[in-house]
Structure formats: C-alpha cells, structure tokens
Amino acid sequence: MNLRNHVEKLYAQKFEEKYPLVCFLTNYVTVLDLVDMCIHSGGSPVLTDEISEAHEMVEYSKSQAVVMNFGTINREYLDIMTLTGKTANRVHVPVILDPAAITASSFRKYAIEHLLKEVKVDILKGNLGEIKFILGYDTKNKGIDSFEDEDGAEKYCIELAEKLGTVVVMTGKTDIITDGKRMAKVSNGDAKLKKICGAGSSVAAIMATYSGLTEDYFLSATVGCAVMGVASEMAEERMKEREGIRTFKTYVHDAVSMMETKELMDRLNLMEIELD
Template identity: 35%
Template structure:
C-alpha cells in the first residue's frame, strides 16, 4: 500500500462534497457521455461554446477542458478566449489534442493552443503527444497505431517542450512534469471499445486537480487510478460494450473505497 491509496479516496470525497464546476469545450461525439460521467463522479459539468460567453464561464469554473475532437476554426478562437480568461483567473486548463497527427490542421491547432495558453495538463495517447513533439507516429483516424515502450521519454519531452504537465494514456498511463514520472497500471481494454472514454478521462482529471491543487501530479495519478479501477470493476460486471458503458457510469459514482484501496496500482519511477 502507498499513500496514493488513501489520497484517491480523499480526493474522490472532496469532489463529491465540493462538486467543482468543470467547463467543457468538447466534441459533439462525447458531450452527453462526458456530462453524465462528471455527474456520476460528483462534479458539475457545463458545456459552453459561444464566443460571447466562454470567457465568463471559464472565469467561474474550477477547471477548463479544451477538446479538439470535432474541430472548427470558430471553436479554436473560442477556446483561445476561454483559455486566456482562465489563465487570468488562475483556473487550470486541460488540453485534449484528439487526433493530433492525423491531419496538419489538428496538429497545428493543438500547437497553437499550447503556445498561446498556459496549459496545466496535456492529456492524450502516445501517438497524439508524440506527433505534437515532432515524433512521427502513424494515426488511424483519431487513434494511435503506435505501441512503443517509450511513453515516459515522450511525455517528458512534451512536458519540457511545452512547459506543462503531461499525461499519456495507454496500457500503462504515464504522468510527468518533465522531471518526476509516475506510472499507473489500472484500466481495461474495454475502455477502447466505447467512444469518449479518453475525453471523459480528461474531464475527470480536471475534477481531481480542482480539489487536489496542492500536488497536481499526485492528483492526476489518483484520477487515473480511480478511473481505471472503476473501468476494471465495470468490465467484470458487463457482457459487452453497451452494458460496460452503463456499468462504468455506475462505478464512477458508487465504487467502494475498499476496492480503490485494494486495487490501486501506481509507481513513482526513479
């Protein structure tokens, strides 16, 4: 047992008691799933996209999530407005560069957001993060086809290049600020069979960081472990992607503290 076992329980309870407002500028494919997942967790989701209000909404949020899954030029401009408003108010900003590397437009838009905003966490799969750093990895649509074992080095490179914290998710999740590196070993392949699970994870990450701002890396590790254990539990109770999705939402809200303690698997790398 390590201290993360207890911290994940404490942060989960903080989310339930404080219900942090998470402003999601996300894609049309995952809006409903993201909102329901945050409600199950105990956070308060809001989806606001209009340039006329995003600055106001970002300014009162506990976290702002920018997700480029269904990208448009107008959305990029709105994200920049929201991100800058959040930066002025000290609200953490989370970037999910969905499909970066699949097209030059996605890659360039992600880099622009990273350059013009203070991003608290960059969260993506290995292919997305690698392509942002200039490492060429083949993408299949918005999914990575790469399975290399160098996620920690790519994550550290991205963190140093963009001056942010980085999460790379995969079979093993990696969290880093460019120096310290954590690995998280929870999760299930079933997460790859339901659209939006990565996008929801970024919003769950924002929720944990909203109540765990004293140590953002540890808050991120707790978010990943919690999410992975909820998914593992749901996979054991379901018969396919449809029932898994429903069971997963249930577990985000009802998973027992003892299960989190018993199953949390993370390591700080030396």
Template identity: 35%
Template structure:
C-alpha cells in the same frame, strides 16, 4: 499483492479520500469546450464524480462562463474554426484567473488544420495538463508518430521519454492513455497498470478520462496535493472503475453503463 503494490494502493486511497472530501464540499464547476461525439458522456461522468459539468462552446460566452469554473477542458475531437476561437477566448481568461486548463489534443497530426489548432493553443495558452494517446503525445513532443483518424497506431518504445520531454517543455503534467497509462511531470514518471480492454471498445473513454482529470485537478487546487499526484490518482481510480465494471458486464454497451455507475459508486 506485493508490499510495493500495497504501498501504492494505500497512497492512492489516501489521495482519493482527500479529493473526494473536497469535491463533496465544493462541487467544482468543470467547463468543457469539447468533442460533439462524447459531450453527453463527459457531462454525465463529471456529474458522477460529484462535480458540476457545463458545456458552453459559444465564443460569445465561453470566457465569461470560465470565470465561475474550477477547471477548463479543451478537447479537439470535433474542432472547428469557431470552436477554436472559443477555446482561445476561454483559455486566455482561465490563464488570467489561474484556472487550470486540461488539453486533449484528439487526432493531432492527422490533418493540417487539427495540427495548427493544437499548436496555436499551446503557443497562446498556458496548459496545465495534457492527456493524449501515444501517437498524439509523441507528435506534440516532436517525435515520429502515426495517427489514423483519432487513433494512435504504430510502436512507441520511447513514449515515457517523449512524455517527460513534452512535460518539461510546456511545464505541464502529461498523461499518456494506453494499455499501461503513463503520467509525467518532467522529473517523475509513473505507470498505472490497471483497467480493462473493454475501455478500448467504447467510443469516448479517452474524452471521459479528460473530464476525470479536470475534476481531480480542480480538487487538487484546494488541497496539498500536487497536480502530478492528482493526475495519477485520477487515472488509477478511473481504471479501477473499468475493472469493476468488466466483472459485471462483458459487452461494450452494457459495460459503458456499468462503468458510469461504478464511477458513481466510487464517489
């Protein structure tokens, strides 16, 4: 390991010790209005980090539920008109209370409705962090993008530039989930080259990364860490858990279980 890598690992370790201490003391509540396909995985992963998950998609209670939360996750994976209404209600209340919002614009650009939902959220709410794949982030940045279903296809040689432009436009931290993850706050850009290909063989690892980012964002609010520092630390340890799991299991189903356990062991 190079001296520069040693320095980076030491920085992440220091950040994680601080975040872990806050999570243990505060057990932050993470409110999700999220993807029906991965809701159980996101709940378990949040719990494995040491935080408390709540999934309250009903428009009748979403705003009230967020009042006790430390972060709000909005995931467009299985978006509907009713779910969008709930997201906007919870998001407005979160903005009023200065509770951070994490947006996962799953599949934006694939359909007109999904695109309009993302645009409405971004126009009406202040979003603190956006996590997406290369296609989703490029699309939101106004660049050419190819999204097939909820998957990014095509080449994105300027994705770092696109992430920075989107971060500056929205005043948010942007996380690009890929083989090499990128994190930008509009003035800084960091790469996290960790993880394992098996993370891409399990449905929902992107959604679970969104939950992870919410946990770390919530903890950062009670620390001296910036949102940018918390986000890159979250991506690093999430990816590290993937590496550790892949050393023990080589097939997707078994890997997924081991990955969840490695998150728990990191805490």
C-alpha cells in the same frame, strides 16, 4: 505522505458535496460521456460554444477547471478555446487539454500549435501517437486511435512535459503521468476500453473534476487515471454471458459513479518514480 495517500485523500473529497464547476469546450461526439463522468465524480459541468460568453464561464461563473477537447475543432472553436484559455491562465484556473484526433489534418496541427503558443496548459492528456505528434515525430495514429508500441513511451512524455512545463498524461495499457520531475504509472484498466468511444475523453473529464479541488495537477491527473482504470476492472467483473461493449460502457459509468474510496484503494496498481 506518499502519492498513494494523496490519491486516497483527494478521491475522498468526492463525497464532501463540493461540486467543482467544470467548463467543457468539447467535441460533439462524446459530450454526454464527459458531463456524466464529471457528475459521477462529484462535479458540476457547464458547456458553451458561444464566443461572446465562453471566457465568462471562467471568470464570471467561477469555473474551477476548463476542459478543451480537440475532437471536432473548427476555426471558431479554436478562437473560443484561445480566449477562454487566456482568461483561465489569468485567474489561475486549470486548463486540461485533450488533443483528440489531432493527427488527422493539417488544420488540427496548426490549431494545436496555435493554442499551445497562446495558452498555458496545466494537464495535457493524450494517447502516445498524439503526444509524439505534438513533439513533431511521425505516428501510426488513425483518427482517434493510437497504434504505437508503448514500450519506451516514458521518454516522449518527459520530453513534452519539459517542453511545455506541464503535466503530461499518456493513456494506454499502462497510464503514464509526469511533470518532468516526478512520474507515476497506473497499471489498472481493461482492454475493452479501447473499444468504447469516449474512454479517453472521459479520463480528461474525471481529471478536470479533481483539478477543481487541488492545485496539485500531477495528483489530480493520477486520480483520473486511477478511477477510470479501476472502474473498467469493476465493470469487467460484472459482465455476463452475451453482454457486449455497450453494456460494458454502462458498467464503467456505474462504477465511476458508485466507487467507494476503499474499492479504489484496494485495487489501485500505482507506481511512483522520482526522475533525475
């Protein structure tokens, strides 16, 4: 079976009422987008910011995936993520890391280095600036936004995937997914996604929900990019005169919640590349 067929099969599980439990350790800006995207994707979200119980969300509550978003990280939250991540690693629950806005301060640099030393991440999803920053390169990022030229981005994704032994996803005009051996590119999307706050975080929420249904995180990451890209194209087609970005965002959520498997597959622009 090729990757396309696997994407179709995994996406179709959304309709099987499995409700994978996803634990979110996230920022306070896009939190509702994340939980909504998880629910739209057939999942069941749970949140905490209590250090004495966060790790229990994994083992005791049997979460099937954990999302860590660095957007408003602080010292206590870093401890919560580290403890929860270690528990997730021990009981083989996937960790999806979104290093949102890590280029913004030296504390964030310390925090990401600390977390990546202590916790094995299964999917790391960022924009190109965030990926380059983790590798130690200069970036043109401002806050949450990347202003990098994405030509030649593949080499940074492969370098980070090999360094961390994880699936790396770069979101952008074309999304790149790689584990260092395989690479997929999803060329769906709409440039208006850059104008809505929460688009990047939402991709991680969708990936995490599908990571609760498979151990192939290269595949669940690909499904996350595919769903968001196709949803934004469906949203764009619904836009009427004088409807703006807020309406577009609502239409993206509608599309993620209502997209049939055939709609996804008919529009999906997916390329699979064997590396080496």
